[in-house]
Amino acid sequence: MATVGLLTASGLVKDFGGLRAVDVEAFTLHEGEIRAVIGPNGAGKTTFVSLLCGRFPPTAGQIAFEGRDITEMPAHKRVALGIAYTFQITSIFSNLTLYDNVALPAQRRVMLDGGGSVARRAMDALERVGLADRAMEQAGAQSYGHQRLLEVAMGLALGPKVLILDEPTQGLADSEIEDFIALIRDVAKETTILLIEHNMPVVMALAEQITVLDQGRVLAEGTPEMIRADAAVQAAYLGG
Amino acid sequence: MMRSVILHGAMIALLIALEPMLSEYHHGNLARILVLATYAVGYNILFGYTGLLSLGHAMFFAAGMYGCALMVRLAEWSVGPAFIVGVVCALVAGLVVGLLALRTIGVGFMIVTLMFAEAAHLTIAYYNEYTRGDEGFTIPQAVRSVAGLDLSDTTTRYFAALTLFSLCLIASAALVQSRAGRVLVAIRENEDRVRMLGFDPFRYKLLALVLSAVMAGAAGAAYAVLFGYAGSTFASVQYSIFPLLWVLLGGPGTTLGPLLGTVLMFYLVDYASGTVMPGLAAFVEGSFGIDAPGLASAYLLLVGIALVLLVLFAPRGVLGVVRARVVPWLP
Numbered sequence: 324m325a326t327v328g329l330l331t332a333s334g335l336v337k338d339f340g341g342l343r344a345v346d347v348e349a350f351t352l353h354e355g356e357i358r359a360v361i362g363p364n365g366a367g368k369t370t371f372v373s374l375l376c377g378r379f380p381p382t383a384g385q386i387a388f389e390g391r392d393i394t395e396m397p398a399h400k401r402v403a404l405g406i407a408y409t410f411q412i413t414s415i416f417s418n419l420t421l422y423d424n425v426a427l428p429a430q431r432r433v434m435l436d437g438g439g440s441v442a443r444r445a446m447d448a449l450e451r452v453g454l455a456d457r458a459m460e461q462a463g464a465q466s467y468g469h470q471r472l473l474e475v476a477m478g479l480a481l482g483p484k485v486l487i488l489d490e491p492t493q494g495l496a497d498s499e500i501e502d503f504i505a506l507i508r509d510v511a512k513e514t515t516i517l518l519i520e521h522n523m524p525v526v527m528a529l530a531e532q533i534t535v536l537d538q539g540r541v542l543a544e545g546t547p548e549m550i551r552a553d554a555a556v557q558a559a560y561l562g563g
Numbered sequence: 564m565m566r567s568v569i570l571h572g573a574m575i576a577l578l579i580a581l582e583p584m585l586s587e588y589h590h591g592n593l594a595r596i597l598v599l600a601t602y603a604v605g606y607n608i609l610f611g612y613t614g615l616l617s618l619g620h621a622m623f624f625a626a627g628m629y630g631c632a633l634m635v636r637l638a639e640w641s642v643g644p645a646f647i648v649g650v651v652c653a654l655v656a657g658l659v660v661g662l663l664a665l666r667t668i669g670v671g672f673m674i675v676t677l678m679f680a681e682a683a684h685l686t687i688a689y690y691n692e693y694t695r696g697d698e699g700f701t702i703p704q705a706v707r708s709v710a711g712l713d714l715s716d717t718t719t720r721y722f723a724a725l726t727l728f729s730l731c732l733i734a735s736a737a738l739v740q741s742r743a744g745r746v747l748v749a750i751r752e753n754e755d756r757v758r759m760l761g762f763d764p765f766r767y768k769l770l771a772l773v774l775s776a777v778m779a780g781a782a783g784a785a786y787a788v789l790f791g792y793a794g795s796t797f798a799s800v801q802y803s804i805f806p807l808l809w810v811l812l813g814g815p816g817t818t819l820g821p822l823l824g825t826v827l828m829f830y831l832v833d834y835a836s837g838t839v840m841p842g843l844a845a846f847v848e849g850s851f852g853i854d855a856p857g858l859a860s861a862y863l864l865l866v867g868i869a870l871v872l873l874v875l876f877a878p879r880g881v882l883g884v885v886r887a888r889v890v891p892w893l894p
Contacts (some may be wrong), residue, residue: 376759402761410759416752427749430742431761441742481761 328387329354329515330375330406330485335384337370337539344370345381346539352485357507357516359530361523361550363559367539368519369411372487375517376408377401389484403435405484409477409491411519413470417463424462424473425449428480448480452506468499472506479510486510487517492525504528527551535559564740567818567894571736574819575729582721590717596822596829597724598786599809603821604731605778606806611815612739613771614751618673618803619680620779622660625687625798626653627780629694632793635702637693642702643709646784653780654773656683661772665765668754677800684798699794707791720789727785728822731778736818736894738774747771748816779806801863808866811873814882818894823881831869836862 330352337345345367352358360368374381377398386394393401402408407428416424422445429444449455452472457465462473471491478486488507492500500522507516507529520526526533526547533550535543537559543550550556578597585593602624609615630652634645664675688696707714714720738744746767749757754764787793796802805828806821813824844858873880879887886893 378755378759397763399758399761399763402759408759410756414753414756414759416749416756418752419748423745427745427757427762428760430745434742435761477760 328352329389330517331387332375333385335371335374335386336382337367337374337379338382344539345374347371347384347536347541350534350541352515352517353532354484354515355511356531357511357518357529358532358534359518359520359526360534360536361520361526362536362542366536368536369489370539371536372408372489372517372519376406376487378408402481402483403431405482406487407478407481407483407485408487409474409489411489411493413467413474415462415470415473415477417461419462420459421449421454421462421465421473421476422446422458425476425480428477432480432482444480444482448476451479451509452476453502468495471495472503475506483514485515485517487519489519490521491518492520492522500525566892567736567740570894571732571818574822575725575732578725578728582718582725585721587717590721592829592833594717594721594724594789595786596825597721597728598782598789599805599829600822600825601724601728601731601785602779602782603806603809603813603825604728604735604818605775605782607810607815607818607821608735608738608747608778609771609775610807611810611817611820612744612751613747613768615768615771616673616807617664617676617772617775618800618807619660619676619678619683620775620806621798621800621802622680622683623653623656623776623779624783624786624802625683625795626656626776627783627785628787628793628797629687629783630780631784632700632702632787633693635706635787636700641709642707642714642788646709646781646788649784649787650777650781653776653783656780657773657776658769660776661769665768665772677803680798680800680803684795684800687795687798694793694795696795699792699796702787702791702793704791707788709788714789715791724785724789727781731781732818732822734774735778739818740894743767743770751816804866804870808870808873811878811880812869814880814884814886815878817880817882817886820880820882827881828866828869832862832866835865839865 328351332347332350335345335347362368373379375386377396385392388404425445425448426441429441432444433439433441446455449458452475454469454472475491492503495503504525530547533547534541535550535556542559543553543556606620609617627649631645631649634640634648635642660679664672667675687694704715712719714723746762750764750767757764809824809828810821812827814820840858840862844855847853847855
């Protein structure tokens with residue numbers, strides 16, 4: 324089966340004052356793939372995916388999802404279409420229980436579907452990341468690693484078509500990273516994944532395709548093997 | 564859920580049971596407190612649960628009060644339909660102000676609501692001919708009845724106030740435990756995250772603001788009907804600060820906090836203006852030979868001090884502390 328462009332961007336530009344943070348000529352995320360976006364600090368990775376999910380508007384360019392132009396669409400409507408974003412800086416509701424944290428996106432999904440059980444969907448999401456037995460504990464009291472997992476569970480509860488993960492393994496212990504890789508492989512069976520990641524072993528373990536950003540531009544794109552072999556990438560990023 | 568029904572049912576039952584035991588003085592006080600607590604319940608939906616601090620809620624209280632009282636005074640409507648007009652006025656005011664003010668956040672929202680309320684206050688003063696400004700006007704006892712019930716009678720008035728309060732309390736408890744209520748609380752905690760979970764925060768904030776305004780307006784209209792008076796003081800900034808204070812004292816984001824805060828503050832002010840401040844004035848005069856007639860009526864000073872102390876030392880209020888320490892399920 325030929326893969327189709329699920330989420331595409333063309334001529335996408337974002338300026339902050341005089342600084343051109345993102346300048347991506349063309350980008351296509353194919354349905355069913357795990358795509359990693361890598362690049363040095365300040366390469367514009369978070370800005371780029373923030374444009375895709377609508378956290379702020381682009382200076383120029385178009386974004387399309389399932390062939391439909393969503394450039395002008397506000398973020399909450401994109402989420403409703405199926406683009407979920409998990410935050411780089413853990414952005415959970417600290418004062419609420421884990422259950423209430425995932426009940427919110429579960430409720431959104433149920434509202435969109437016009438039926439279903441919020442409780443079941445919420446518990447399913449917690450189950451998948453292994454936090455079900457802590458459902459009634461306060462989110463802010465959890466370890467950092469568990470908070471990162473909760474963040475992912477919130478994305479999963481939305482039942483998205485595309486899950487955008489912004490540096491999900493940042494701050495995790497090695498043992499937690501192992502489990503995390505297994506979790507994402509499992510999630511990827513039904514969801515397209517766009518992963519921003521610094522940790523190269525994680526990228527190499529998960530990604531089918533890699534997009535390398537440098538100073539807001541696409542420096543290289545291809546399979547992990549191609550990227551590893553690319554001289555320009557090595558010079559810019561992998562440390563030559 | 565069951566615990567919540569029992570808790571609120573018990574509160575209402577307590578207020579019913581209290582009625583025959585009240586002296587004439589406390590009878591009037593408690594009826595007034597129940598109306599003002601209704602106002603506070605409305606304020607709490609916006610401030611306590613949604614996390615939006617309005618400094619202009621007096622305009623919604625006044626919209627209800629004048630919407631109702633002017634229909635009685637100028638159009639000679641009976642108080643029942645006039646009450647509904649008052650509530651509708653507050654609803655429209657909430658919608659219009661919300662559509663504009665909710666474009667701002669934080670301090671901007673506080674300033675915009677404050678300015679709207681000042682404009683409303685000045686408008687009431689400007690149309691002095693109809694509203695009689697500061698001095699206000701009374702609604703004659705003869706017309707203050709609905710369905711054959713004389714609302715100026717103390718017992719009837721008490722139960723009318725209690726009915727309104729109970730309805731708003733139950734509505735607020737149902738709201739905050741509903742799906743929409745969960746979104747409101749989430750907006751208070753982290754609005755950006757709520758947006759990225761697919762909800763439009765603006766719609767939910769507008770819902771909270773309009774519901775809040777409707778309850779404030781119902782309280783204002785009820786005040787005019789039950790106590791037979793409308794005056795522009797109720798549109799002043801003081802009456803925007805009061806509900807904030809009551810809610811802060813009782814516990815923002817708790818269903819029963821507004822009532823508790825209103826009761827405590829009402830009797831604190833009562834005690835201060837009746838005993839403490841006149842005593843202080845006499846002491847100052849006796850000890851230092853300074854005549855300070857203003858001091859005797861400076862009870863607002865205590866209100867201000869209470870507000871500062873609350874924000875500094877107990878931002879969660881009485882029931883907020885109770886929830887954190889003793890009863891975690893408190894709605």
